[in-house]
Amino acid sequence: MIRLTFDPFDPGALLTEFSHGRSEVGAVATFTGIARAEAGATVALELEAYPGFTEAEIGKIADAAKVRFGLDDFAILHRVGRIGPGEPVVFVATAARHRRAAFEACDFLMDYLKSKAPFWKKEHGSDGARWVEPRDQDHADLKRWDKETST
Amino acid sequence: MARVLLFGRLSDVAGWRERQVESPFLSALRARLADEDAGLGEALSGPGVQVALDQVIVRGDAPLNAGTEVAFLPPMSGG
Numbered sequence: 325m326i327r328l329t330f331d332p333f334d335p336g337a338l339l340t341e342f343s344h345g346r347s348e349v350g351a352v353a354t355f356t357g358i359a360r361a362e363a364g365a366t367v368a369l370e371l372e373a374y375p376g377f378t379e380a381e382i383g384k385i386a387d388a389a390k391v392r393f394g395l396d397d398f399a400i401l402h403r404v405g406r407i408g409p410g411e412p413v414v415f416v417a418t419a420a421r422h423r424r425a426a427f428e429a430c431d432f433l434m435d436y437l438k439s440k441a442p443f444w445k446k447e448h449g450s451d452g453a454r455w456v457e458p459r460d461q462d463h464a465d466l467k468r469w470d471k472e473t474s475t
Numbered sequence: 476m477a478r479v480l481l482f483g484r485l486s487d488v489a490g491w492r493e494r495q496v497e498s499p500f501l502s503a504l505r506a507r508l509a510d511e512d513a514g515l516g517e518a519l520s521g522p523g524v525q526v527a528l529d530q531v532i533v534r535g536d537a538p539l540n541a542g543t544e545v546a547f548l549p550p551m552s553g554g
Contacts, residue, residue, distance in 0.1 A: 377527060
């Protein structure tokens, strides 16, 4: 499942739904990204996507992750629009036969979402708004997976 | 007429998000937008800006048909 939503979501409810009936899977890992308040400096995040293209591009990577880590299933839900501090921005769940695959696939998908998925993020602060671009650390995080492929 | 879409900071630079532009090639479209708005022209050729035609990333020049969707995509950041 890959979905974009303008509405706030409940990560607990998503996990319950995702885990339901998986008696043979063995492992479910999840990640929830939450909008940081930065001690009041960030008033809101604004996330923009390119509807259709964004889902399709995430789908390509998620399908690759499914093969690479031997996933049974995945779920990716990403907020778009205006997001307040403390609200979940992104939810990733992975299901696999064993925990390592579930953890690693979840980690991999988040690294991809941070710096390569078609989203544009604006931080509205008390002193104005600015567009956020991936940090060096985000690029380095994604590169880890290249190394692991080539060795 | 191509349908031009700007995302992220590009729409802030231009002051618009979507426009119809008559142009037979992507290169001509870029030149025309830069001619009208030098700041936007510079932003469109800035580092990390990609172009998608009908939701497929392209590199270099390409012909545009009537109704082609041309999206300019600045560096992406989600999560």
